[in-house]
Amino acid sequence: MKKAIFILSLGLFSLTINAQVQIxxxxxxxxxxxxxxxxxxxxTGSKYLLESYQSTKVNKGNQDFQIRYxxxxxxxxxxNGSDVLELIKEKNTHFTFQDGSVYELFQYQLDGxxxxxxxxxxxxxxxxxxxxxxxxxLIPAKKATSSYDSDTQAxxxxxxxxxxxxxxxxxxxxxxxxxxLEKIIPGKSDGIKAFYKENKIKENDSDMIKLGNFLAxx
Numbered sequence: 001m002k003k004a005i006f007i008l009s010l011g012l013f014s015l016t017i018n019a020q021v022q023i024x025x026x027x028x029x030x031x032x033x034x035x036x037x038x039x040x041x042x043x044t045g046s047k048y049l050l051e052s053y054q055s056t057k058v059n060k061g062n063q064d065f066q067i068r069y070x071x072x073x074x075x076x077x078x079x080n081g082s083d084v085l086e087l088i089k090e091k092n093t094h095f096t097f098q099d100g101s102v103y104e105l106f107q108y109q110l111d112g113x114x115x116x117x118x119x120x121x122x123x124x125x126x127x128x129x130x131x132x133x134x135x136x137x138l139i140p141a142k143k144a145t146s147s148y149d150s151d152t153q154a155x156x157x158x159x160x161x162x163x164x165x166x167x168x169x170x171x172x173x174x175x176x177x178x179x180x181l182e183k184i185i186p187g188k189s190d191g192i193k194a195f196y197k198e199n200k201i202k203e204n205d206s207d208m209i210k211l212g213n214f215l216a217x218x
Contacts, residue, residue, distance in 0.1 A: 006171070008161075024124040045156035047072030047136050053079045054098040069097060069103060072156060074117055089116055106131065106164065108171035121162060122205060123212025129166035130174075130212040134203070135159045163208055165215075176203035181211075191218050 002044050049071050056067035066079040067087075076095060093105040095118075102121040107114070116205040119131035141154040165174045165184055178196040182189050195214050201207045 042141075043138070043154040043156060047138075047156050047202075049134055049136075053077075056098065057096045058092055059094050060096070064098075067097070068109065069095075069118065071134050071158075072138065076118065089118075104129075104131070106166070106171050108164070110173060122209050125212065127167075127214035128212065128215045129164075129171075130208045130215075131164050131166065131171075132208070133162045133164065153168070163203060176201060176207070185215070185218075186218050 004101055020099050047070055051068070053066040053068045056062040057063070058065055058067065068077050068079075069075075070077055070086075072200075075089070076092060078085040078087055081106055086159060089105060095103040097103070102124075103118045106119045107116050109115070117133055117212060119133050122130045122132060136156050136158050139155045139157055142152045143191075163174045163176065164171050165181070166172075167185055175183065178192060185192070195201075195211075199207070199210060199214075201211055
């Protein structure tokens with residue numbers, strides 16, 4: 001597999017399908033490969049949370065790149081002219097988008113399997129993070145089985161958002177419930193109970209942010 005290092009400039013290069021490339025940036029190295037072509041013109045919906053690319057700082061560097069998140073493949077994509085380039089996960093772990101969204105690569109065990117996935121970070125204070133994983137699935141096309149049915153197109157559909165808490169450098173799936181939180185953060189039951197009684201926390205972004213701000217104080 002080809003590898004190279006370049007100083008970033010516009011119109012820099014074209015890539016073969018298997019090439020991996022690295023760019024030196026002010027804050028580190030941006031690593032990527034050419035995305036495989038896939039014709040989904042007959043598929044409804046979108047594999048992106050946001051179709052457009054945004055100016056984005058990668059790996060906490062100072063330079064902006066045109067990036068978007070592919071929630072179907074769980075990959076970050078970089079636009080370079082007519083090429084769409086997939087960023088190598090293990091070398092590109094932190095993204096700050098122009099709209100203020102922050103995505104970070106999280107590593108954890110879930111259902112007996114190891115995962116390396118990009119999460120949207122909702123809060124990050126005093127070593128405690130609350131994040132969520134957003135993904136999209138592909139529903140295959142179906143042919144009609146009788147004259148009473150009709151063919152259905154393939155479609156991209158969002159999966160349920162899943163929240164996580166990172167505590168003591170470990171990341172846990174979190175269902176928003178008080179009992180679950182007490183297991184993740186032991187020894188803080190009294191404070192957690194009082195907070196839940198007052199705030200009626202549910203699984204949504206605003207409540208998770210409120211919870212993250214509280215956890216940073218205990």
